[in-house]
Amino acid sequence: MTDKPANDTVAKDSLPEGEAPVVAAAPELVPAEQVTAALEAAAEFKDKHLRLLAEMENLRRRTEREVADARQYGIAGFARDVLAVADNMHRALATLDEEVRGAADAKLMSLIEGVELTERELLKTLEKNGVKKFTPQGEKFDPNLHQAMYEVPHSDVPAGHVAQVIQSGYMIGERMLRPALVGVSKPAAKAASN
Numbered sequence: 688m689t690d691k692p693a694n695d696t697v698a699k700d701s702l703p704e705g706e707a708p709v710v711a712a713a714p715e716l717v718p719a720e721q722v723t724a725a726l727e728a729a730a731e732f733k734d735k736h737l738r739l740l741a742e743m744e745n746l747r748r749r750t751e752r753e754v755a756d757a758r759q760y761g762i763a764g765f766a767r768d769v770l771a772v773a774d775n776m777h778r779a780l781a782t783l784d785e786e787v788r789g790a791a792d793a794k795l796m797s798l799i800e801g802v803e804l805t806e807r808e809l810l811k812t813l814e815k816n817g818v819k820k821f822t823p824q825g826e827k828f829d830p831n832l833h834q835a836m837y838e839v840p841h842s843d844v845p846a847g848h849v850a851q852v853i854q855s856g857y858m859i860g861e862r863m864l865r866p867a868l869v870g871v872s873k874p875a876a877k878a879a880s881n
Contacts, residue, residue, distance in 0.1 A: 759817055759859070759860045760859060760860060760862060762816055762817075762818075762859070763859055763862075763864060766813060766816070766818045766857070766859060766864060767864060767865065769809070769813065770857055770864070770865060772809065773806065773809050773810060773813070774854065776802060776805065776806040776809065777806060777855075779802060780799070780802060780803060780806065783799060813857075817859050817860050818857055818858070818859050818864060819857065819858050819859075820855050820856070820857055821855065821856050821857070821858060821867065822852050822855045822856075822867065823849045823852060823856070823867050823869060824849055824851075824852050825844060825848060825849060826848060826849050827847060827848050827849075828847050828848060828849055828869070828871045831863070832856060832863065832866060832867065833849060833856070833866055833867050833868075833869045833871075834866040834867065834868050834869065835869060835870075835871045836853055836868050836869065836870055837870050837871075838870070838871050838872070838873045839851060839870045839871065839872055839873065840872075840873055840874070840875045841872035841873070841875065842875040844872040845872065846872055846873055846874045847871065847872070848871070848872050849867075849869045849870070849871060849872075850869075850870050850871060850872035851869060851870035852867055852868070852869055852870075853868040853869060853870065854867060854868040855867055856868075
């Protein structure tokens with residue numbers, strides 16, 4: 688806007704042809720109700736704006752968390768399938784006792800060592816990707832980590848502790864991938880008194 692007085696008119700000869708001179712009108716006074724309504728509307732828009740900013744920040748944080756979870760836990764399905772392979776390799780090696788290993792010829796020992804090496808490499812690769820094996824032998828039974836298959840009367844292991852591990856468990860990050868299958872100890876039966 689210009690700083691000309693309100694009643695100042697523009698000379699006709701300074702205007703392009705066909706345009707009428709412009710006369711500035713005096714500003715109208717705004718009623719107090721309109722000012723109050725405008726201030727309330729501004730406060731409402733500010734509130735909506737702040738809520739939207741907060742919502743966008745929450746969405747950004749939630750998205751970051753979901754992306755981090757997807758990176759860490761995205762392989763859970765694949766890892767669960769690979770665990771069956773690791774279990775089969777472990778079972779195959781567990782069937783070979785020291786007597787069989789001692790009587791094995793060089794070719795058979797090479798095969799056994801190859802299977803052991805493959806099992807170690809598989810477990811190392813799983814661990815590199817966040818999958819950790821745990822064997823809870825002797826630990827207190829925890830239903831969040833262990834799946835009880837049966838109870839075993841055992842005098843060496845306190846009652847309520849893992850006496851036998853049937854199948855090792857696996858964690859991925861802080862989550863359970865597969866619980867350990869265990870036998871839980873119970874107090875040994877006391878000898879009958881006379």
